[in-house]
Amino acid sequence: MNTEERFSRQRLFHGIGRSGQKKLEESHVIVIGAGALGSLTAESLVRAGIGRLTLIDRDYVEVSNLQRQQLYTEADAAAYTPKAEAAKRRLLDIRSNAVIDIIVGEADPAVLENCLPADLIIDGLDNMETRLMINDTALKHRIPWIYGACVGAYGLSYTVTPEEGPCLRCLMKGIPMEGETCDTMGIIAPAVQFVSATQVTEAMKLLTHSFKQLRGTLWSFDVWSNESSSIRVDSLQDVHCPSCGESPTYPALAWSGRSKAETLCGRDAVQVKPLPDMQVSLERTADAHKKHLSKANQHLLVLNIENKRLVLFKDGRAIIHGVSGEVEARSLYQRYIGG
Amino acid sequence: MQITLNGQIQNIENSQTVAELLEELQVAHKKTVVERNGIIVMEELHKEEGLKDGDRIEIIHFVGGG
Ligand SMILES: [Zn+2]
Numbered sequence: 437m438n439t440e441e442r443f444s445r446q447r448l449f450h451g452i453g454r455s456g457q458k459k460l461e462e463s464h465v466i467v468i469g470a471g472a473l474g475s476l477t478a479e480s481l482v483r484a485g486i487g488r489l490t491l492i493d494r495d496y497v498e499v500s501n502l503q504r505q506q507l508y509t510e511a512d513a514a515a516y517t518p519k520a521e522a523a524k525r526r527l528l529d530i531r532s533n534a535v536i537d538i539i540v541g542e543a544d545p546a547v548l549e550n551c552l553p554a555d556l557i558i559d560g561l562d563n564m565e566t567r568l569m570i571n572d573t574a575l576k577h578r579i580p581w582i583y584g585a586c587v588g589a590y591g592l593s594y595t596v597t598p599e600e601g602p603c604l605r606c607l608m609k610g611i612p613m614e615g616e617t618c619d620t621m622g623i624i625a626p627a628v629q630f631v632s633a634t635q636v637t638e639a640m641k642l643l644t645h646s647f648k649q650l651r652g653t654l655w656s657f658d659v660w661s662n663e664s665s666s667i668r669v670d671s672l673q674d675v676h677c678p679s680c681g682e683s684p685t686y687p688a689l690a691w692s693g694r695s696k697a698e699t700l701c702g703r704d705a706v707q708v709k710p711l712p713d714m715q716v717s718l719e720r721t722a723d724a725h726k727k728h729l730s731k732a733n734q735h736l737l738v739l740n741i742e743n744k745r746l747v748l749f750k751d752g753r754a755i756i757h758g759v760s761g762e763v764e765a766r767s768l769y770q771r772y773i774g775g
Numbered sequence: 776m777q778i779t780l781n782g783q784i785q786n787i788e789n790s791q792t793v794a795e796l797l798e799e800l801q802v803a804h805k806k807t808v809v810e811r812n813g814i815i816v817m818e819e820l821h822k823e824e825g826l827k828d829g830d831r832i833e834i835i836h837f838v839g840g841g
Contacts, residue, residue: 473841564839587840608806608837609818623840631841654808656781656835663781665833667810702840 443485456644457485463555463643464488468543468570470519471495472623473584474560475507476632477639481558482527482534484640489527490551492539493520494707495700495755496736496747504625516747518735540735541751542709545689548573556642557581558635562701564608565688571596571604572679572686582638584631588621589660591631594669595638595650602673603680605688607654609672623702626659697762697769700755706765710752711775718750725772739772748773778830787826794821796832805836 447457465486467474470493478491497505497512497519505519512522520538527536539547543566548557557574559582561567567583574581578598585592596603634655641649657664678685697708710716718737722729730745731738739746744758746768754773756765769775776787790796793816797803809816810833816824826832 469841471841560841562839562841564837567839585838585841587838590838592835592837607808628841654835658781661783663783665781665835667808667815667833667835669808669815671815672808 439485446484451646451649452640452644456640456646459644460485460487460640462487464490464553465639465643466490466492466548466551466554466557467560468492468548468557468566469560469562470507470523471501471560471562472504472625472628473586473632473635474558475505475519475523476628477558477560477584477635478523478527479507479530480632480636481639482531482536484636485531486534486643488535488537490537490539490554491520491523492541492543492547492551493518493523494540494542494749494753495519495703497522504623504628506625516731516733516736516738518749521735540749542753543570545569545573549577552577552579554579556639558639559583559585561585563698568605568608568679568688572684572688574598575603575679575684576686576689580642582635584635586627586631587623588658589624589627590656590658591627592654592656593631593634593638594654595642595652597642597650598680601652602669603677605679606672606674606677607669609674624659630657630659697766699762703755703757705755705757706759706762708754708756708762708765708769710773714752714775716748716750716752716773718748721748721773728772741768741772744768746772776826776828778826778828778832780832781834791825792822793824793826793832796826797821797834800834802834802836805838807834807836809834 443457446452467478470491496516497508499513507523507526518540520540524536524538580597583594583604653666654669655666675681678687699706722737725739728739728741730740736749747755754769759765790799812831
């Protein structure tokens with residue numbers, strides 16, 4: 437593959453040029469979440485010639501993802517392929533010499549720190565709790581990161597840099613997210629594409645050191661109602677912020693408070709995590725529950741129990757569909773997996 | 776009263792303050808950043824900050840999806 441030709445149009449673009457393209461090819465970006473946002477962003481970065489991509493995701497491909505998660509196919513959904521793995525396969529079809537590391541599992545502080553050093557972290561997550569953890573990890577290691585989120589036809593984005601401006605915690609004023617409820621308004625693909633496009637553009641500016649071009653605002657839009665907004669948020673910077681203030685404590689890195697059972701927004705499912713000292717074996721579980729076993733691959737197995745579906749991952753997590761809530765999910769997990 | 780909300784001219788019937796506007800727009804329960812005529816209105820002042828005809832209001836609410 438002739439890389440001179442491959443990236444020629446991008447190199448011709450005045451903002452990137454030969455030196456910018458070289459910087460892109462030398463950079464390492466971590467994308468957390470390989471759902472709609474993360475998979476699109478990963479594709480754009482790989483196509484742009486990013487040097488190394490790390491992609492972290494805890495989920496597997498389902499049919500309802502295909503309307504907007506553009507890297508995935510019906511075959512991935514039928515095989516319960518973990519999103520990170522399906523993404524990697526497709527991304528290597530797109531650019532065979534790309535360097536892509538994947539993690540099928542939860543992005544926790546230890547996992548994330550293991551992926552460092554990196555030039556940039558990009559958010560493709562589905563929950564605020566993990567975003568605050570990314571915020572703290574990024575600030576602690578002085579790495580920029582780009583928040584992005586969307587629902588319905590609405591989306592927003594904000595770029596956090598360690599050098600200046602408020603961080604995400606400053607903007608959210610540290611309010612705990614326990615009250616976070618799932619949005620049930622669905623989502624259309626163009627809203628995702630809009631957010632990903634702004635995140636990738638900011639990423640290109642950061643990676644090519646075009647710092648003057650950074651947007652510098654909290655930005656939102658609604659592609660259906662045609663509203664958009666851009667707010668300078670400098671005045672929200674808090675000198676006492678525990679993440680970016682004068683004496684940071686990075687509270688979100690103390691991950692122990694993380695819930696053991698968690699409703700997955702937009703998935704109609706609950707994720708249950710194993711107790712810290714619990715050993716989970718896919719083989720043993722498959723043997724013990726042969727009559728419920730409906731699918732297995734190298735990353736996970738699927739049990740159909742009454743009208744519920746329990747997807748058990750190698751790391752001991754289970755995503756459980758068809759339960760009424762976290763309590764029922766937890767009890768089903770205890771009965772069939774243990775703990 | 777007529778205001779410009781996120782770039783769109785809108786008639787606001789039931790809101791006299793920023794807090795009431797957030798209720799009317801059904802984003803009061805979300806984390807928001809509000810700007811009135813170019814200046815951010817801190818959350819603790821949402822109840823006191825009155826609205827006037829012709830105001831330019833920007834409201835961004837946070838969501839978690841992706
Ligand atoms: Zn901060």
